[in-house]
Each structure stands twice: as C-alpha cells, then as structure tokens.
Amino acid sequence: MAHRIEVALRDDLVDPREVDVLSSIRDLGITGIERVTVADVYWLAGSLSDAELRTAGSGLLSDPVAQVCGYDGEHVRETKPYSCAMETAYNRGVNDPLEYTILKGIQDVGIDGVARARSGTRYVLYGSCGPREIEMLTQRVLLNPLIQHVVEPGEDVFPIEPTYEFELRHVPLLQMDELERGRLAASFGFSMSEMDAVAQHFQSVGREPTDVELETLAQTWSEHCVHKTFKARIDCDGEHIDNLLRSTIMQATRQLNKDWCLSVFEDNAGVIDFDDDNAVCFKAETHNHPSAVEPYGGAATGLGGVVRDVLGTGLGARPILNTDVFCFAPPDMSYEDLPPGVLHPRRVFKGVRAGVADYGNRLGIPTVNGTLRFDPRYVGNPLVFCGTAGVMPRWAARIGRQQPGDLVVLMGGRTGRDGIHGVTFASEKLDDSSVDSSRSAVQIGNPIVEKKMIDALMQARDRHLYRRITDCGGGGLSSAVGEMGEKTGVRVYLDRVPLKYAGLSYDEIWISESQExxxxxxxxxxxxxxxxxxxxxxxxxTVIGEFTESRRLELLYNDVLVGDLDMGFLHGGRPQLELTASAPQQQWSGEDPAPAASLGNALLQILSSLNVCSKEWVIRQYDHEVQGSSVLKPLVGRDADGPGDAAVIRPLLDSTRGLAVSNGINTRYGDVDAYWMAASAIDEAIRQLVAVGAGLERVALLDNFCWGQGAEPESLWALVQSCKACHDMSLAYGTPFISGKDSLNNFSVFRGRTIAIPHTLLISAIAVVPDTEKVISMDVKSAGNALYVVGNTFSELAGSEYCALLDDAGKKVPEVRPEMACATMKALSAAINEGLVVACHDMSEGGLAVAVAEMAFSGGLGTSVNLAAVPLGESIDRDDIVLFSESNSRFVVEVPLSSVQQFEQRMEGIACGQIGTVIEDAVVHIQGLDGTLVISVPVTELKAAWKRPLDW
Amino acid sequence: MKKPRALIIRAPGTNCDVEAAYAFELAGAEPSLVHINRTISGQVSLRDYSIFMIPGGFSYGDDLGAGKVMANELERRLHDQLMEFVNRGGVVLGVCNGFQVLVRAGLLPVPFGGQRVSLLPNESGRFECRWVRLSVEPGNPCIFTRGIDSLDLAVAHGEGRLYVPAWTAAEIVPVLRYASSDGSEPVYPDDPNGSFEHIAGLCDASGRILGLMPHPERFVRSSHHPRWTAVGDFSQASDGLIFFKNAVDFALRA
Incomplete structure (x- = not known):
C-alpha cells in the first residue's frame, strides 16, 4: 500500500519557489494567475503505522520548525477557493533521484517497512485561467513531459516492475535485399557502405549477426565515438586530405613535440606536466542534443560526463575546475518566432544553467569561468560545452594497460534504460518530433553517486589497485569495455550488471548510457x-567480466553467448568515409557601415548587447571558490563585478604554482571566414591567459568543433579551413592541442525549413603559471597611472559587435599576424611578471572602447584617452574604426608612473602607445583622432548599461 | 607541544573537507578526514579528538532539506559520542552545510535541545557565490572569533536564510552578521540571503559550538581575497585562518 506525505513551508513564510513559478508564468504572457502555492509530495510504498507515518513526515521529510506535513489525503499551505491544483511526478521509466536518499533516511529514523519511494510536486494556482492556459503553463513551466507527468486521480505512481524473458535475437542481415538492408542501416545509424562492410564480415564468419552485435558496431562506429568526418578522406577542391584531424591539428602537436605533453589525443583528456610531480589533464565536451530537449537533465549529464572523462584519464585525475560555455538563441525571442516542438531559449538557458550548476556545485568542483554566446540560429540546437581539468600524480598520467585475467569491474550507478541510443541521437539532426522520440535518450544524473565514486577511486588509484580505468559515456558499456579490450580481448557477463529495475534485455544493458x-x-x-x-x-x-587474450569481444547472458565479435573488425573494419569539400560560390562582399551618429551611444549599446553584457546572474550561481584554490575569480575589480580575463587557481593548496584557464569563441567571424574565425578564437584564448600574466611557455589548447551540417561541401570546406588555422596558429604560438571534440550535426528541419547553427569553434586554453602571486586583474587600480595600448589596430570591422549594432556586414574580419602577436604576448607577459603592470585587459568583442570602459567601471575610476596615440597597423582615419575594430592580439595596459620608463623599454620593437591615464573623476573620456572629445560617459552609466540585459 | 587533533567528518556529498583540513593544519592542528560511517561503526571515536568539524558541501545531495539526512545521523547514531564530546569541553565548528547540519541535528542554538531554528532557501531563490562583509557581534562568547571585529568571507549557498521562530528568539547567540560597507542596514546583496537580523553565524551559550554560512577555510591566504590584486593592503590578511587558530589555541589551553 502507498502512503502519501505532503510537505510545505508554514503559511507565514515566503517560498521563493512560488515567486519563481509565478514569474515564469507571467513570462508566458499569462496574467490571470495571482498566486501559486507549492508543496513537495512523497509517496512511500509499504505498510506504516500512523506513528511511523508521522515520524517519517516530521523526522525526515520535513523541517519541523519551518514546514508542515499533510498525511495521506491531507493538503497543506493551500487555501480555498483555488482555480486549479495539480501534482507532477516522474514518469514511470524515469529514476526518481530522491528515492535512494528517502529509503536510506527512513531507516535512520527507525522505520523498516518502506520498499519504494517516489517524489513529486503539488502546485495550486489561484486567480483566473482557462484550460488552454493551464495546459500551456503546465507544459512550459511546471514540468517537462519527457520526464514528468501530471498525476491522475487514483494513479499508482510506482512503476510496475516489468519482467524480461531472455531470447537471443539474430538479425537476418544476409538474407535481406538492398531495400531492407537500407532500412536496417537507417535504424542503426549505419551508412550504406558501413552496412555492406558488416554484411561482408558476417558472410565470411558464416552466420547472421545478433542484435547486440549490430548495436555494438553501430555505437563503436558512430560519429560521436570515432569522429568519422575528421578521419574521412576529403576531396577539398582538388586537394586530397586523408584524415583531417591527423593531418592538421595532431600534426602540429607532433611537430611541436613538447616534452611537457605527457599524453595527447590518445586518452579521454589531454595531459600535461604541472610541476614534475603532478600532471594536469584537460577536456571539454558537448552535450547539445539532450540539452535541447531536456535542458536541465541534458546539461547536468553533460557536466557529469566530462568530469568522468577526467576521472578516466590516465589512471584517474581529481577534478579541479570546470569552465562552461553555452550558446543559445536570444532569451527575448518571441513565441511566434519559435519553431514548433522547440523549447523557448529562455527556458533552455535557465534549465542548462541550473543543470550544470546543480551538478557541478554538488561535486564540489569550482566553475572558474565560462561565457555565453547568443545567435538566433541556436534556437533548435543550443550548444552546451563543459570543460573540466584534473590533477593527478605524474605516474598516473598515462593510459593504463590491463593484462589478460584482470577483472572488469563496473563501479558507481546502476544500469537502467537511460540514454539508450543517445550516441546515435547525438549525431542526428533534430526535428519536430524529437521531443517525442527522444524519451529514452534523456538521462537523469545523480551527482552524489559520482562524488562518492570520485572519493573511492582516488583512494584505489593511490593504492595501485587497478591497472586501467575508463568512463562509461556515450554508448555505455559497449564503448567503454569494447574500447578497453581492443588489444587483449574481453568477456562480459551481462546478467551480472546491477540494474535499477528489472526488465532490461541483454542488449539494453550493453548500450545503456546510465550515468555515474x-x-x-x-x-x-x-x-x-x-x-x-x-x-x-x-x-x-561489481565484477562483470574479465579480460582475455582472445582479441574477441564476447558477451554472455545467462551463460549463452549473445555476442562474439573480432576486435580487429570492431575497431578496424569501418570503411573510411569519403567526402567532398568545396569553397563557397560567392566571395564575401560586405562593406563597412557609415559611422554611428553618437559614438558614446554606440558604446553604451554594445555594452548592452547580449554577447558583451555582464554574465553575473549566471556566474554567481556557480561556486567558484570551493576547493580553496581561487586566485583570480571570474568577476574581479573594486566591487567584484568586472569581467575577468583568464581565471587562475592554485590546484595544490600548499604550492603557489597555478593554472590559468580561458576560452576563445567568436561565431560571427565564421560567417565571413572560417580560417580567421579559428585563428581569432585561438588568439583570444591565449591573449586572455597573457592578460593575467601567464606566459606562452606552457600553454595547451583544446578544440571543440560544433558545426551545423558538417558533411555538406561548403560547410566541410569551412571545417577544413578552421583545422588549417588551428594547425598554423598552434605552430606559430608554440601551443600544442592536446585533445578535442566535435559535434557536426547541429541543425533542425522545421516544416521544411532548415536552421543550422553558425560554425562554432570553442578553443579552451590552459597555462601553467609558475608563480600565481604575480598575476594581475583587469580593473584599473589608481588615478594617475598611465594607460597603454599594446598591439596594432587594423581596419577590421566584419563580424564585430559594432557592425551587428549598425546591422551591416563589414568588409574585413580580424586576421592574426602570428609573428607580431607572439612577440607582443611574450614581451607583455614578461613585463607583467616583472611587476611593471598593475592591470591588463584583452580587447575582444567591442574592441578598444569596450575594453577601456570595462577596465574603468571595474576599477570605479575614469580614464582620459586619446585615440591619436593608438598604434595602427594601417592608416585609419575614422574614430569609430579605432574604437570598435576587433583586431586580434591587442591589450589595454595600466602602468604606474614609476614603471613607465622600464615598461616602454621592455616594449621596444612592439606596437605600443600611451593612450592616456587613469583619472579620479569616474568618467570615460575619449578624444578622437583630431583631438575632439568623442566619448564622455560616466562609468556608472556604462556599468549600468553593461549589467542591464541579463540582470534577472 | 602536542598538536590538538581535529576530526573533520564527511558524508557522501561533503566537498569542502580537504580545504578545511588544510586550514586546521595551517593553524597548528592535526586534522583527520573521516567518513561518517567510520564514526558510526565505532572505528573512529570522537573521544580521541578535541575539535570536531562538519565542513560544507551537499551531504546526501541535500535531498529532503539541506543537511537533513546527515543531521539525523548525528542525532540518532552519534548522539552519545557527541554529548560526551560537548560535555567534556570539545569545540564544534559547522560551516555552510555543516551549519545546516548543526541546526537540524539540534546542536544549535541549544545543544541537544532539538531543532529550534532553521536555514531556509535564500530570499533571492538562488544559490549564490560571493564575498560578504561580516561584523562580529560585540561581547559574544564565541571562542572562534576572539580578536576580530569584522572581516570579509565568501558565501556559496542556496539555503542560508536563518529563520528564528518567536519562541526561540531569546535563545539565539549571534556571532556574525552580514554588514554593508558604510555601516547602514545591509540589504541584498550585502545580506545575501535575508537572514533573521542579518545573522550569518551563531553559537551556543558556551561559545564552543559555532555554525556559520560563510566559509572561513576559503580565506587562509591573502590571494584568496577578491581584491588582493588591487593594492598591497591585503598582503598580510587571511582572516579566515583566525577561526582555526582560535580553535587550536582554545583546545591547547583546555
């Protein structure tokens, strides 16, 4: 029998949840609802005495001081009359994240008779609203139909335990005609040539494949797992490229051959040396498609996944930082513009933010920085990049090697039907029906299970109890175990895998993507x-199998061999993809806009643009201080609200040695030129490191390519150009790539209209900082100090915030002059390390004007700046171009008068000009090229404009 | 001189334990990080320690209320050990989630007096991480804050709003209050959660049990402070460490 306990705050207390729900309802344009009350609901399966029920309520499920409980049919907090009441609960196939804790806690309070528990929420709405509005707010605010539903009166919320009758299934592949084979290929996500290769293989083996064998091949050969496009043979306008990744990005790393690169492009994350005794690994992942349909759960599991990548690198690293980058459509998009079946970008934004924060905060990993990008083309396909770094003893840096006879031990969470077919889902396009068809692809994470696993694994690693480790990510056991056993062979007993609930078939167990x-x-x-x-x-x-020396993947269920694949075929049998890339037909023909009427207003408007404005609302909801490692926080300055460049941490509490971390991304340049977009992203990431004082000596990069339709010839051409830029810049700066990721199918078709995301390359950079006591922040420090611009300005407006503001295309995108850039960065970082510089900010979106404004309002002081002193790389006679051009490799630098002479000496041969001074009067004054005042705005006004858009 | 031993207890989801142990080490204690199950099973006894700390985090995921499940463990499975420890003069520190645990386990404001106050979701409805200005309540008996009038510390919590029902208001011993920079009544974000009388931390009548939402272990070197890059003023300050030093001094004298 099931008991029901309802818990809510006492009537006289304000519940912020209710305020939040009400404001979300108002956001939908529904104004008739005046009030909402919210209560938690728990269902307990078991026979409890009345006293026991009350003990469960007051002793475990509620706060006896601030909350009240209602038992079985009783309701609390709500009043009559109300217009509507409803209760939401998790769908039956979805694991209730609270169940484990309830069952544990209920034993702590001395109650034994509870077998199962479920949780839900009761909402009561007051005021007037029609059934259509109720339906809308239920679906858009109160629940996500993928994982939750409204409880019907009399409904049994407990899932019925299904049973599973084992039956081995063969697929009659060899008997199929071309058409049937095509259908089969589509259902497993194989290309036709892959399907033919599979058929040929089984022909030679002399039998039909089983379903689990086809699943294994499909997972192992999926874009997500093998990055087919990057490894393809590409005909690029006559140039033949065999394996794009190896011939560009990896080639540069090989050529640089840095001795501090300990493990690159071979493990779950790239590994570099930190201090001879310790190594640091770094990886960024995407979890885009799940986040599109279930933002909270999808994004949370994305973070959980990248943390396990780090945990599964070498012999296991302890996660020390997260850095997150999200790309959304503008949050103020109207519902009319929203394609059918797509969640509103504001909801996606809020859900993703909450999912990543809740998971990361609970794991106790500081989120040290990140950024947001907005573009309407992300509407159906938001991007969620989660980056994590970890630290490990140097002896644990390399990938381990198991021996035949070693046992396969599965640790952590139980296996359920979560995320089945997530890998092929991740590589497919989304459409109107995605919200319906992707139910099982969405996973619910439990960060505490992952935290416990980290705690246990770190002890096991230090006692050398295992020889190799990997995470269960996309493709679940099939990818993890299949990959691990490649060089030896492995036998897995699928019936030994602990399950969340009964009823899973052997192939579901094998490919489930259950988290943790x-x-x-x-x-x-x-x-x-x-x-x-x-x-x-x-x-x-649980021991679920053993490594063998057969070089075969053997899967058993109830002692029956259900899968038996040759490792050679599994990992080497995939036919290489053949693709064509071609340059766009049309050359870029954009023109620069006419100057804005008021440059001061232009500056204010750019500060208020979504891509430039303050992200404080997001940043504050992430713990960036946990682990006690913080040195430079994401928000800096007098009032701790200025936009810091790279973040700096000290991962080892007793050492001043540290790490600086930054991200570079600018999708607008990619609309003009993918090569310079990639080069600019690299320059941006590296110059943020330099801005805080990190040197170029030990900088490692990650690439993360998210493309709309990666296999389309023009799109692929852009991908090729980006990879070439990565190769060239990596060599020029001496900064190797150590790992990467790609997600190349981010487009949606809505009623025949295709929306593809802009070419998006995220570059994440990490630098070892020998002495963190020497780093500096970007806020101006003292009136009287000199301000310099370091690095040449060119007339490069295309893709800039200024052009976006004026709704013009722009003529030239920012290029990178690597030789000059390198010399500039080296000289500047040396000057910072000598203590000659007290503040430094890189110039990116919004150019010089935004950089100066941000430095001033972060320091609470003014500036007096003269554009005539700005070093120019070519002749420019327009103030607006000097102010808003986004040329790369430039910095604004604050130098105390006592250091001016030395600083200028150190900058000899570098483009560098003293553009003015910091002044007490908190106003940004900028004189134009002819000496007239072109901008004069109080910093309070600049800051307010910058804070306004996302001050939710 | 023998170092006082500090037991830093952790449960699944505790995540500020390592830096807390480091702070005690810097302060001159000998810290041990111990899983709560080892204390419950008797493998580790509070008898061998003079300082007991519950660090921050999300014990048991904060499912069913922040700190609730761990509080029940303290109250029902460690009750006798804790009572012996407190009666013998041991010092207890609960930071953030640890404060929530102390309150729900009935160790604050009145030791072993059952739950009398609560920590509710922040008024803003959000988890927030920021540095706050704190003033130390003049004349309070707390042993941890001796010698400090005011200081800056980081907070990072979603449920830190102290709620005190009228019937217990007289029992509250405030130690720390959120403060504004100019001495006026603090409003959000100076008071980040909307606490009763802006109280950020409180102790029992003996002054030996302290619970607070801000994290002293996150300010044990000057470069922890958000404005350390601004001027030289912060080169010596690491005010959070004083909490740990005071605890160690007290334990040494006891």
Whole structure:
C-alpha cells in the first residue's frame, strides 16, 4: 500500500519557489494567475503505522520548525477557493533521484517497512485561467513531459516492475535485399557502405549477426565515438586530405613535440606536466542534443560526463575546475518566432544553467569561468560545452594497460534504460518530433553517486589497485569495455550488471548510457581491497567480466553467448568515409557601415548587447571558490563585478604554482571566414591567459568543433579551413592541442525549413603559471597611472559587435599576424611578471572602447584617452574604426608612473602607445583622432548599461 | 607541544573537507578526514579528538532539506559520542552545510535541545557565490572569533536564510552578521540571503559550538581575497585562518 506525505513551508513564510513559478508564468504572457502555492509530495510504498507515518513526515521529510506535513489525503499551505491544483511526478521509466536518499533516511529514523519511494510536486494556482492556459503553463513551466507527468486521480505512481524473458535475437542481415538492408542501416545509424562492410564480415564468419552485435558496431562506429568526418578522406577542391584531424591539428602537436605533453589525443583528456610531480589533464565536451530537449537533465549529464572523462584519464585525475560555455538563441525571442516542438531559449538557458550548476556545485568542483554566446540560429540546437581539468600524480598520467585475467569491474550507478541510443541521437539532426522520440535518450544524473565514486577511486588509484580505468559515456558499456579490450580481448557477463529495475534485455544493458559509471581493470588479487574501499564509501562495484587474450569481444547472458565479435573488425573494419569539400560560390562582399551618429551611444549599446553584457546572474550561481584554490575569480575589480580575463587557481593548496584557464569563441567571424574565425578564437584564448600574466611557455589548447551540417561541401570546406588555422596558429604560438571534440550535426528541419547553427569553434586554453602571486586583474587600480595600448589596430570591422549594432556586414574580419602577436604576448607577459603592470585587459568583442570602459567601471575610476596615440597597423582615419575594430592580439595596459620608463623599454620593437591615464573623476573620456572629445560617459552609466540585459 | 587533533567528518556529498583540513593544519592542528560511517561503526571515536568539524558541501545531495539526512545521523547514531564530546569541553565548528547540519541535528542554538531554528532557501531563490562583509557581534562568547571585529568571507549557498521562530528568539547567540560597507542596514546583496537580523553565524551559550554560512577555510591566504590584486593592503590578511587558530589555541589551553 502507498502512503502519501505532503510537505510545505508554514503559511507565514515566503517560498521563493512560488515567486519563481509565478514569474515564469507571467513570462508566458499569462496574467490571470495571482498566486501559486507549492508543496513537495512523497509517496512511500509499504505498510506504516500512523506513528511511523508521522515520524517519517516530521523526522525526515520535513523541517519541523519551518514546514508542515499533510498525511495521506491531507493538503497543506493551500487555501480555498483555488482555480486549479495539480501534482507532477516522474514518469514511470524515469529514476526518481530522491528515492535512494528517502529509503536510506527512513531507516535512520527507525522505520523498516518502506520498499519504494517516489517524489513529486503539488502546485495550486489561484486567480483566473482557462484550460488552454493551464495546459500551456503546465507544459512550459511546471514540468517537462519527457520526464514528468501530471498525476491522475487514483494513479499508482510506482512503476510496475516489468519482467524480461531472455531470447537471443539474430538479425537476418544476409538474407535481406538492398531495400531492407537500407532500412536496417537507417535504424542503426549505419551508412550504406558501413552496412555492406558488416554484411561482408558476417558472410565470411558464416552466420547472421545478433542484435547486440549490430548495436555494438553501430555505437563503436558512430560519429560521436570515432569522429568519422575528421578521419574521412576529403576531396577539398582538388586537394586530397586523408584524415583531417591527423593531418592538421595532431600534426602540429607532433611537430611541436613538447616534452611537457605527457599524453595527447590518445586518452579521454589531454595531459600535461604541472610541476614534475603532478600532471594536469584537460577536456571539454558537448552535450547539445539532450540539452535541447531536456535542458536541465541534458546539461547536468553533460557536466557529469566530462568530469568522468577526467576521472578516466590516465589512471584517474581529481577534478579541479570546470569552465562552461553555452550558446543559445536570444532569451527575448518571441513565441511566434519559435519553431514548433522547440523549447523557448529562455527556458533552455535557465534549465542548462541550473543543470550544470546543480551538478557541478554538488561535486564540489569550482566553475572558474565560462561565457555565453547568443545567435538566433541556436534556437533548435543550443550548444552546451563543459570543460573540466584534473590533477593527478605524474605516474598516473598515462593510459593504463590491463593484462589478460584482470577483472572488469563496473563501479558507481546502476544500469537502467537511460540514454539508450543517445550516441546515435547525438549525431542526428533534430526535428519536430524529437521531443517525442527522444524519451529514452534523456538521462537523469545523480551527482552524489559520482562524488562518492570520485572519493573511492582516488583512494584505489593511490593504492595501485587497478591497472586501467575508463568512463562509461556515450554508448555505455559497449564503448567503454569494447574500447578497453581492443588489444587483449574481453568477456562480459551481462546478467551480472546491477540494474535499477528489472526488465532490461541483454542488449539494453550493453548500450545503456546510465550515468555515474566507471570501468576499472583489476588484477584478481586486488579485488577484495577495492571492494572494501567501495563499501566504505557507499559505492556499488561489481565484477562483470574479465579480460582475455582472445582479441574477441564476447558477451554472455545467462551463460549463452549473445555476442562474439573480432576486435580487429570492431575497431578496424569501418570503411573510411569519403567526402567532398568545396569553397563557397560567392566571395564575401560586405562593406563597412557609415559611422554611428553618437559614438558614446554606440558604446553604451554594445555594452548592452547580449554577447558583451555582464554574465553575473549566471556566474554567481556557480561556486567558484570551493576547493580553496581561487586566485583570480571570474568577476574581479573594486566591487567584484568586472569581467575577468583568464581565471587562475592554485590546484595544490600548499604550492603557489597555478593554472590559468580561458576560452576563445567568436561565431560571427565564421560567417565571413572560417580560417580567421579559428585563428581569432585561438588568439583570444591565449591573449586572455597573457592578460593575467601567464606566459606562452606552457600553454595547451583544446578544440571543440560544433558545426551545423558538417558533411555538406561548403560547410566541410569551412571545417577544413578552421583545422588549417588551428594547425598554423598552434605552430606559430608554440601551443600544442592536446585533445578535442566535435559535434557536426547541429541543425533542425522545421516544416521544411532548415536552421543550422553558425560554425562554432570553442578553443579552451590552459597555462601553467609558475608563480600565481604575480598575476594581475583587469580593473584599473589608481588615478594617475598611465594607460597603454599594446598591439596594432587594423581596419577590421566584419563580424564585430559594432557592425551587428549598425546591422551591416563589414568588409574585413580580424586576421592574426602570428609573428607580431607572439612577440607582443611574450614581451607583455614578461613585463607583467616583472611587476611593471598593475592591470591588463584583452580587447575582444567591442574592441578598444569596450575594453577601456570595462577596465574603468571595474576599477570605479575614469580614464582620459586619446585615440591619436593608438598604434595602427594601417592608416585609419575614422574614430569609430579605432574604437570598435576587433583586431586580434591587442591589450589595454595600466602602468604606474614609476614603471613607465622600464615598461616602454621592455616594449621596444612592439606596437605600443600611451593612450592616456587613469583619472579620479569616474568618467570615460575619449578624444578622437583630431583631438575632439568623442566619448564622455560616466562609468556608472556604462556599468549600468553593461549589467542591464541579463540582470534577472 | 602536542598538536590538538581535529576530526573533520564527511558524508557522501561533503566537498569542502580537504580545504578545511588544510586550514586546521595551517593553524597548528592535526586534522583527520573521516567518513561518517567510520564514526558510526565505532572505528573512529570522537573521544580521541578535541575539535570536531562538519565542513560544507551537499551531504546526501541535500535531498529532503539541506543537511537533513546527515543531521539525523548525528542525532540518532552519534548522539552519545557527541554529548560526551560537548560535555567534556570539545569545540564544534559547522560551516555552510555543516551549519545546516548543526541546526537540524539540534546542536544549535541549544545543544541537544532539538531543532529550534532553521536555514531556509535564500530570499533571492538562488544559490549564490560571493564575498560578504561580516561584523562580529560585540561581547559574544564565541571562542572562534576572539580578536576580530569584522572581516570579509565568501558565501556559496542556496539555503542560508536563518529563520528564528518567536519562541526561540531569546535563545539565539549571534556571532556574525552580514554588514554593508558604510555601516547602514545591509540589504541584498550585502545580506545575501535575508537572514533573521542579518545573522550569518551563531553559537551556543558556551561559545564552543559555532555554525556559520560563510566559509572561513576559503580565506587562509591573502590571494584568496577578491581584491588582493588591487593594492598591497591585503598582503598580510587571511582572516579566515583566525577561526582555526582560535580553535587550536582554545583546545591547547583546555
């Protein structure tokens, strides 16, 4: 029998949740609702006495001081009359994240008879609203139909445990005609040539494949797992490229051959040396498609996944920082402009933000920085980049090697039907029906399960209990175990995998993407000790198989061989993709806009643009201080609200050695020229590092390509150009790429209209900072100090915020002059390390004007600046171009008068001009090229404009 | 001189334990990080320690209320050990989630007096991470804040709004209050959560049990401070460390 307990705040207390729900309802344009009350609902399966029920309510499920409980049919907090009441609960196939804690907690309070628990929420609406409005606000505010539903009166919220009758299924591939084979290929996500290769293989083996074998091949050969496009043979306007990744980005890393690169492009993350004793690994992942349909859960599991990448690198690293970049459509998009079946960008934004924050905060990993990009083309396909770095002893930096006889141990969460077909889903386009068809692809994470696993694994690593580790990510066990066993062979007993609920078939177990799971290869003699550690941390661990020397992947269920694949074929049998890339037919023909009427107003408007404005609302909801490692925070300056450049942390508490982390991304340039977009993103990431004082000596990069339709010839051409830029810049700056990721199908078709995202390349950069005591922040420090511009300005307005403001295309995008850039950055970082500079800010979106404004309002002081002193790379006679051009490799630098002479000496041979001074009067004054005052705006006004758009 | 031993207890989801242990180490204690299960099972006994700390984090995910499940463990499974510890003069520190645990376990404001106050979701409805100005309540008996009048510390929480029902208001011993920079009544964000009388931390009548939302372990070196790059003023300051030093001094004298 099921009991129901309802819990809410006492009537006299304000529940911020209610305020939030009400404001979200108002956001929908529904004005008739005057008030909302919210209560938590718990259902407990089991027979409880009245006293026990009350103990559960007051002793566990509620706060006896501030909350009240209602038992079984009773309701609390709500008043009559109301216009509508409803209760939401998780759908039956969805794991209730609270169940484990309720069952544990209920035993703590001395109650034994509860077998299952579910949770939900009761909403009561007051005021007037029609059924259509109720339907709308239910679907858009109160629940996500993918995972939740409205409880019907008398409904049993407990899932019925399904049963599973084992039956081995073969697929009659060899008997199929071309048409049937095509259909089969489509259902597994194979291309035709891949399907033919599979058929040929089984022809030679002399039998039909089983379903789980086809699933394994489909997962292992998916774009998500093998990056087919990057490894394809490409005909690029006559140039033959065999494996784009290897011939560009990896080639540069190989050529640079840095001895501090310990493990590159071979493991879950790239690894560099930190201080001879410790190594640091870094990885950025995307979780785009799941975030489009279930923003909270999709984004949360994205972060959970990249953290496991770090945990599964080498012999395991401890996560030390997160850096997140999100791309959305503008949050003020009207509902009329919203394609059918798509969640509103504001909801996606809020859900993604909350999902990543809740997961990251609970894991205790500081989110040190990140950024947001807005473009209407992200409407159906938001991008969620999650980056994580970890630290490990240097001996654990390299990928491990198991031996035949080692046991396959599955640790962490249980396996359910979560995320089945997530990998092929991740590589497919979304359409109107995605919200319906992707149910099982959405996963619900539980960060505490992951935290416990991290705690257990770090102990096991330091006691050398396992020889190799990897995470269960896309493709689940099939990818993790299949990859791990490549060089030896592996046998897995699928019936031994612990399940969340009964009813999973052997192939579902094999490909499930349930979260919070890791695989370790454990010598038999160490298994007991590992199990002891796991038990003490409350982590489930199970031996599910063993590594063999057969070079075969053998899957068993109830002692029946259900899958038997040759590792050689599984990992080497995929036919290489052949693609064509071609340059766009039309040359870029944009023109620069006429000057804005008021440059001061233009500056204010650019500060208020979504891509430039303050992201404080997001940043503050992430813990950036946990672990006690913070040195430079995401928000800096007098009032701790200025936009910092790179973040700096000290990952080892007792060492001043640190890491600086930054991101570079600018999609607008890509509309003009993908090569310079990529080069600019690299320059931006690196110059943010330099701005805080990091040198170029030990900088490692990550690439993360998100393209709209990666295989389309023009789009692929842009991808090729970007990769070439990565190669060229990597060599020029001496900064190797150490890992990367791609997601190349981010487009949606709505009623025949295709919306593809802009070419998006995120460059994440990490630098080892030998002495964090020497880093500086971007806010101006003292009146009287000199201000310099370092780096040449060119007339490069295309793709700029200024052009976006004036709704013009612009003529030339910012290029990178790597030789000059490198010399500039090296000289500047040396000057910072000598202590000659007290503030430095890189120039990016909005150019010089925005950089000066941000430095001034972050420091609470004014500036007096003269544009005539700005070093120019070519002749420019327009103030607006000097102010708003987004040329790369430039900085604004504040130098105390006592250091001016030395600073200028250090900058010899570098483009550098003293453009003015910091002044007490808190106004940004800028004189034009002819000496007249062109901008004069109080910093309070500039700051207010910059803070306004996302001050939610 | 023998170093006082500090037991830093952790549960699944605790995540400020390592830096808390480091702060105690810097302050001259000998810290041990211990999983709560080892204390419940008796493998580790509070008897061997003079300082007991519950660090921040999200114990048990903060499912069913921040700190609730861990508080029940303290109250029902460690009750006797804790009572012996407190009666013998041990010092107890709960930071952030640890404060929530102390309150829900009934260790504050009146030790072993049941839950009397609560920490509710921030008035803003949001988790927030920011540095705040704190003033130390003059004449309070707290042993942790001796020698400090005011200081800056980081907060990072979603549920830090102190709620005090009228019937317990007289029992509250405030130690720290959120303050504005100019001495006026603090409003958001100076008071980040809307607490009762802007209280950020409170102790029991003996002054040996302190719970606070801000994180002293996140300010044990000057470069923790958000404005350390601005001027030289912060080169010596690391005010959070004083909490730990005071605890160690007290334990040494006890």
């Amino acid at each position: 799971r890791m695989i370790v290869a454990v010598p038999p003699k160490n298994v007991d000790e590992l199990m002891k550690i796991c038990a003490s941390e409350g982590v489930e661990a």
